[in-house]
Amino acid sequence: MNTAPVRLLSLRYGLLGLPLAFAALPIYVHVPKLYADQAGLSLALVGTILLLTRVVDALSDPLIGWASDRILSRRRLIALALPLLAVGVGGLLAPPAGAGGVWLAGLLVVVTFGYSLATINHGAWGAELGEGSDMRTRLVAAREGFGLFGVLLAAALPGLLASNAEAGLARTGAVFVAVLALVALVSLPGMPAGQRPVARPESPWAALRGALSDKPFAALLGVFALNGIAAAVPASTVLFFVADVVRREDLSGLFLAIYFLAGAAGLPLWVSLARRVGKARAWLAGMGLAMAVFAWAALIGPGDTLAFGAICVLSGLALGADLALPPALLADQLARRRAGCAGACFGWWAFVTKANLALAAGLALPLLGGLGYAPGAREEGAMAALSAVYAVLPLVLKSMAAVALWRWRRIMEGETQ
Incomplete structure (x- = not known):
């Protein structure tokens, strides 16, 4: 087997794991405090919104997976999900003045749907791209390795970009959108689309x-x-x-x-x-x-x-x-x-x-x-x-x-x- 194309495929496929992991950490770690402090929402309201969206998110995952097998190729579904992530994460981390519970709940729905659509199809895409057992392991390892670096980047950036937490998170959201766009340009064009959807x-x-x-x-x-x-x-x-x-x-x-x-x-x-x-x-x-x-x-x-x-x-x-x-x-x-x-x-x-x-x-x-x-x-x-x-x-x-x-x-x- 020529290892160079396999390494390039693993790199391009795995790189997408970085922004996907990046997106998850601020939502679970920073958003509750941000909306309690900046938007003045009660912890009870923030907690209720987060709980309900997480329950709906988890329950919808099998249905998203079922539909993904029947609608479009994995690559196209990921391409559709990424703009939802960009809008949702960017908006959540930089809420406008007067943003309240409706803003938080609406963007959480956008983020969780986009994240689920992207991650489910990214995982299934790797299973379909791998032509052998060893190659499938390489693809998964590349995805998870870049994902770990995405977590580290998301954890470090708010403090590095500004001493003020709100400004740091807003700038982190902007960096996320830029990173997501760059990774999409590297990871998606010209890649195999995955198996065709089956009705x-x-x-x-x-x-x-x-x-x-x-x-x-x-x-x-x-x-x-x-x-x-x-x-x-x-x-x-x-x-x-x-x-x-x-x-x-x-x-x-x-x-x-x-x-x-x-x-x-x-x-x-x-x-x-x-x-x-x-x-x-x-x-x-x-x-x-x-x-x-x-x-x-x-x-x-x-x-x-x-x-x-x-x-x-x-x-x-x-x-x-x-x-x-x-x-x-x-x-x-x-x-x-x-x-x-x-x-x-x-x-x-x-x-x-x-x-x-x-x-x-x-x-x-x-x-x-x-x-x-x-x-x-x-x-x-x-x-x-x-x-x-x-x-x-x-x-x-x-x-x-x-x-x-x-x-x-x-x-x-x-x-x-």
């Missing part, structure tokens, strides 16, 4: 049920859900852990940067390991690394700064496996069994991804309160509760995910016999 008489519900009735796909989706919750629980509690267990809140940004950079650096390693031992075994190795790291984190105490930095490096490396290998396994499965249904399957995948974040927050934060922890608590019992939720709970969930992945391998072995 089918079945209803959306029948098609979506049909995707879930595929036993290997449903089992892989279950593994992905368990593993995703295991990863989202520490993500929801890490800032509390750094502040009250490690007691180095001033280094929170550095720890997060180390984590994401290690994840990006580890992607080529997981691609290479998957080539040698197979994707499922490589993912199991990544889960094993994560479980060892969680066990170590449970022993961390005040002042263990270097140890927690090492934990960030190792857990970041494990993150690379979670990012690159599950979608590559799905792409392989679609290439063998579900031609023409990639959008529906990636729609379910996107739904589970978003549900994981909600379930993790809904599980971890109330559990912390029930165990007696409150932000700022330094009592031994409160710290033990925080360590248990941050480290022990993900360790248990990762173990369950590893068992489920092993069983999924057995299902796939039975399918191939």
Whole structure:
């Protein structure tokens, strides 16, 4: 195989992951405070708007995936989604004077629809572009690697562009629009369009049920859900852990940067390991690394700064496996069994991804309160509760995910016999 065209294809395809990941972070991190401070909206109203739009967003993902299989090519659907993202993110991060709840809700709908349409079809497009198992892994790794750099860029820009938070976010929105336009010009023209849409008489519900009735796909989706919750629980509690267990809140940004950079650096390693031992075994190795790291984190105490930095490096490396290998396994499965249904399957995948974040927050934060922890608590019992939720709970969930992945391998072995 001539590797130069493959590398160029991976680069152009993966580059689109940067603005898509860039778009997600400000919406979840900065928008609530921006609209409470600048627009004067109550936290209750902002929270209600965000909750309702997230619920609608998650529930609509399978339907967007179903429709995407039947309307236009992946490339054209992505091209239609990007202007929605540009208008939505730019408008949300630079609200005009007098912007209120209607402005926030309307633009959130625009952003979430555009984001879902783009990400679902970007994932399905990668599955259709890959001509072999190794190439599909390369495409996914490129997408997730650029995505990590997009997250880092979105996190750093507001503070770098202005000392004032509102001005920094407005300028970040402008930079996002420019980056999105530039990436679109590089990633879309002249690229293969993906599989042609296929018109089918079945209803959306029948098609979506049909995707879930595929036993290997449903089992892989279950593994992905368990593993995703295991990863989202520490993500929801890490800032509390750094502040009250490690007691180095001033280094929170550095720890997060180390984590994401290690994840990006580890992607080529997981691609290479998957080539040698197979994707499922490589993912199991990544889960094993994560479980060892969680066990170590449970022993961390005040002042263990270097140890927690090492934990960030190792857990970041494990993150690379979670990012690159599950979608590559799905792409392989679609290439063998579900031609023409990639959008529906990636729609379910996107739904589970978003549900994981909600379930993790809904599980971890109330559990912390029930165990007696409150932000700022330094009592031994409160710290033990925080360590248990941050480290022990993900360790248990990762173990369950590893068992489920092993069983999924057995299902796939039975399918191939």
